[in-house]
Amino acid sequence: MPLITNYFLALTLDFYILTQPLIVIPDKFLMILMIVRVRFHGRGGQGAKTASRILGTASFVEGMNVQDSPVYGAERRGAPVTAFTRISDSEILERGYVFDPDLLIVMDATLLASPVAKVTDGIRKKGAIFLNAQSANIIGEHYTLPSDVRIASYDLTSSAMEMLGKPIISSASAAAAARLVGLVKESSLEQAIVTELEEIGLSEEMIKKNVMLGRKIFSSLEPLELATEESEKKLRIVPLEMITSNDGLEDIIAVGNSKVAKTGSWRIFKPVVDYEKCTACTVCYAYCPESALILRQDGKPEIDYDNCKGCLICYRECPPKAINIEREVIAF
Amino acid sequence: MLMTGNMAAAWGARLGRADYIPAYPITPQTEIIETIAKWVRLGEMDAKLVQMESEHSMLTAAGAASLAGARVFTATSSQGLLYALEMLYNISGWRAPMMLINVARALAAPITLEPDHNDVLAARDTGFLQFHAETCQEVLDLILLAYRVAEDSSVLLPAIVNLDGFYLSFTREKVTLPSEQDVSTFLPDYNPPNPFRANMPVSKGATVLNGALYSYFKYHMHTSSIRALSVFEEAALQFERIFGRSYSPVEPYMMDDAEFVIVISNSFSTIAKQAVRRLRERGFPAGLLKLRMLRPFPSSLVARYLSARRGVAVFDQNISLGSGGIIYPEVVASLYHRRNRPQLLLPVIGGLGGKQITVEEMEKIFEAIKNEIGAESPDPIFLMRQEELETTKNMVRTAKEVQI
Numbered sequence: 001m002p003l004i005t006n007y008f009l010a011l012t013l014d015f016y017i018l019t020q021p022l023i024v025i026p027d028k029f030l031m032i033l034m035i036v037r038v039r040f041h042g043r044g045g046q047g048a049k050t051a052s053r054i055l056g057t058a059s060f061v062e063g064m065n066v067q068d069s070p071v072y073g074a075e076r077r078g079a080p081v082t083a084f085t086r087i088s089d090s091e092i093l094e095r096g097y098v099f100d101p102d103l104l105i106v107m108d109a110t111l112l113a114s115p116v117a118k119v120t121d122g123i124r125k126k127g128a129i130f131l132n133a134q135s136a137n138i139i140g141e142h143y144t145l146p147s148d149v150r151i152a153s154y155d156l157t158s159s160a161m162e163m164l165g166k167p168i169i170s171s172a173s174a175a176a177a178a179r180l181v182g183l184v185k186e187s188s189l190e191q192a193i194v195t196e197l198e199e200i201g202l203s204e205e206m207i208k209k210n211v212m213l214g215r216k217i218f219s220s221l222e223p224l225e226l227a228t229e230e231s232e233k234k235l236r237i238v239p240l241e242m243i244t245s246n247d248g249l250e251d252i253i254a255v256g257n258s259k260v261a262k263t264g265s266w267r268i269f270k271p272v273v274d275y276e277k278c279t280a281c282t283v284c285y286a287y288c289p290e291s292a293l294i295l296r297q298d299g300k301p302e303i304d305y306d307n308c309k310g311c312l313i314c315y316r317e318c319p320p321k322a323i324n325i326e327r328e329v330i331a332f
Numbered sequence: 333m334l335m336t337g338n339m340a341a342a343w344g345a346r347l348g349r350a351d352y353i354p355a356y357p358i359t360p361q362t363e364i365i366e367t368i369a370k371w372v373r374l375g376e377m378d379a380k381l382v383q384m385e386s387e388h389s390m391l392t393a394a395g396a397a398s399l400a401g402a403r404v405f406t407a408t409s410s411q412g413l414l415y416a417l418e419m420l421y422n423i424s425g426w427r428a429p430m431m432l433i434n435v436a437r438a439l440a441a442p443i444t445l446e447p448d449h450n451d452v453l454a455a456r457d458t459g460f461l462q463f464h465a466e467t468c469q470e471v472l473d474l475i476l477l478a479y480r481v482a483e484d485s486s487v488l489l490p491a492i493v494n495l496d497g498f499y500l501s502f503t504r505e506k507v508t509l510p511s512e513q514d515v516s517t518f519l520p521d522y523n524p525p526n527p528f529r530a531n532m533p534v535s536k537g538a539t540v541l542n543g544a545l546y547s548y549f550k551y552h553m554h555t556s557s558i559r560a561l562s563v564f565e566e567a568a569l570q571f572e573r574i575f576g577r578s579y580s581p582v583e584p585y586m587m588d589d590a591e592f593v594i595v596i597s598n599s600f601s602t603i604a605k606q607a608v609r610r611l612r613e614r615g616f617p618a619g620l621l622k623l624r625m626l627r628p629f630p631s632s633l634v635a636r637y638l639s640a641r642r643g644v645a646v647f648d649q650n651i652s653l654g655s656g657g658i659i660y661p662e663v664v665a666s667l668y669h670r671r672n673r674p675q676l677l678l679p680v681i682g683g684l685g686g687k688q689i690t691v692e693e694m695e696k697i698f699e700a701i702k703n704e705i706g707a708e709s710p711d712p713i714f715l716m717r718q719e720e721l722e723t724t725k726n727m728v729r730t731a732k733e734v735q736i
Contacts, residue, residue: 068334236689253731
């Protein structure tokens with residue numbers, strides 16, 4: 001590390017070091033170094049954190065420097081989750097949130113509308129967005145995607161349902177990212193899937209299925225050869241006076257404001273009531289943890305799809321099995 | 333290996349051959365104890381792990397076991413550290429050189445999980461030696477170094493190693509694991525003075541009821557803490573010979589001809605280093621001084637590195653409400669009697685509760701140092717980006733009025 005002045009040498013030279021550089025900084029240190037920043041946006045339970053780790057391990061196997069990390073708060077299935085992988089051929093002088101991703105992996109397109117997830121914020125010019133969707137065009141018609149970026153898509157969830165029987169897309173998303181970045185061989189990806197899924201205690205059979213899924217996604221996409229550019233950023237640090245207004249109490253005085261956060265987009269499966277079979281026993285109403293079931297005049301439930309998170313407890317508890325589930329694809 | 337900061341801390345306990353680990357869970361520290369518990373269960377680590385009923389009991393058990401001669405390791409965060417705080421003063425007074433890992437998490441209220449340093453800095457007056465880590469590798473290495481210094485017969489004080497929640501605790505990066513053999517060469521078994529033994533009665537932590545006696549022992553603890561600096565430097569020389577990584581109580585980065593310098597500790601140092609590198613590319617003479625050792629405070633080194641610079645900013649990721657940053661006055665005190673002290677010492681508060689810091693904000697600090705030189709009394713900078721304030725105000729508004 002030529003940049004760290006040897007302290008013990010400095011001691012003997014004392015003040016001399018302040019005017020005379022001891023070590024000449026080689027030019028290569030001032031060159032722009034290769035670094036790829038991938039930001040995963042998913043929902044709790046989809047496997048965003050594991051995806052970032054699989055991509056990290058696969059790149060590490062390839063001899064790259066790697067840093068991966070998740071951001072989460074109070075963990076909940078369905079809530080927006082963000083995870084990052086930084087890949088570089090040299091020291092990574094970055095840490096924490098990736099503000100300016102080269103590649104975004106959007107594991108659930110409904111997150112594009114989330115004011116909390118801020119999915120496309122900061123993406124670099126000529127960067128890329130991968131959408132877990134059947135068609136990027138349809139997504140583009142319904143959500144605003146930034147210009148000057150490349151878009152790729154593949155329906156990972158359908159592949160996962162078919163091959164794993166579950167809508168968990170950690171391996172699939174990592175495979176997509178690894179292929180699009182183009183720095184990882186298929187064999188390294190496989191090794192990483194095995195390492196990371198063993199770490200979280202998956203069965204051998206499930207790991208095998210994930211490897212197959214990873215292979216399928218990897219071979220279905222092509223590297224993007226990303227060469228991104230820094231986007232212009234405006235930075236304004238606000239003075240303290242602007243913060244110290246009379247809004248300083250953290251009291252929440254608005255009653256029922258959780259309705260403002262429409263959690264209906266958290267679902268992957270939705271419960272549907274079969275009113276023929278329903279006996280109006282109200283068991284579902286008692287069990288719904290989100291109060292997203294309202295009782296109609298006839299005592300039968302009506303589901304508030306704006307706020308139902310798709311936990312499916314009603315489906316499991318319904319005595320006459322009058323609640324069915326449907327896979328929810330963004331339908332336009 | 334790729335590993336998180338929490339995993340690196342667990343490896344510090346394992347490679348450091350900790351005998352006894354009293355534990356109590358709290359986010360974001362829990363993974364450390366989970367990992368050690370797994371190793372102990374699988375027989376990969378020869379240690380006794382005990383789940384206690386609170387952090388206060390956990391630290392009491394830790395200190396007592398250390399006096400019996402065990403090498404003790406434990407970990408906590410935030411409120412847990414504060415709940416145990418009373419015992420920290422006792423343990424240092426007992427001269428029990430145990431290891432406490434703090435995974436930084438901002439203090440309630442408001443409640444959060446992400447880090448700042450008001451938790452660990454609350455322990456600054458306790459007599460615990462205190463080290464702050466920037467990388468996962470540093471977490472492991474500082475644990476080994478801190479054990480060695482703490483157990484030195486001329487120091488005999490407990491130690492805290494701090495790593496930031498999320499930014500290190502859950503972040504994986506490359507960590508080189510030293511061999512067990514090399515670690516035992518560097519860190520031999522602990523040889524305690526007058527340990528509790530059935531056949532050798534000894535009283536520890538005696539009542540003095542006498543101001544002069546009390547002062548005598550406190551002065552002795554103080555000078556022992558000060559001695560830890562040179563003991564650390566000596567240990568670091570051997571550490572470098574064995575492991576090839578060099579550590580000093582402060583780390584200068586691009587300081588050789590730096591005119592404008594930021595003083596910082598912990599994981600945000602990485603982002604500040606990137607700012608320094610980017611500014612250097614534009615020909616701006618920026619530099620960085622990272623504080624790795626906070627107790628004892630390395631005043632002479634701080635003064636040596638900062639004298640004759642034009643301007644210095646002190647980045648405090650903490651706030652002593654009603655005063656300002658906690659580290660700032662310590663840096664000011666280190667420099668006051670230097671004839672060639674910098675023209676400006678700019679206080680900066682940032683990253684409270686894990687507030688994200690962009691490289692541009694770090695660059696802005698350097699710009700501010702340059703602009704403020706010559707100011708009578710520079711205004712402190714409280715970092716908050718415009719868009720962050722707007723989002724915050726929206727959330728505050730939602731808490732006051734329903735908008736459906």
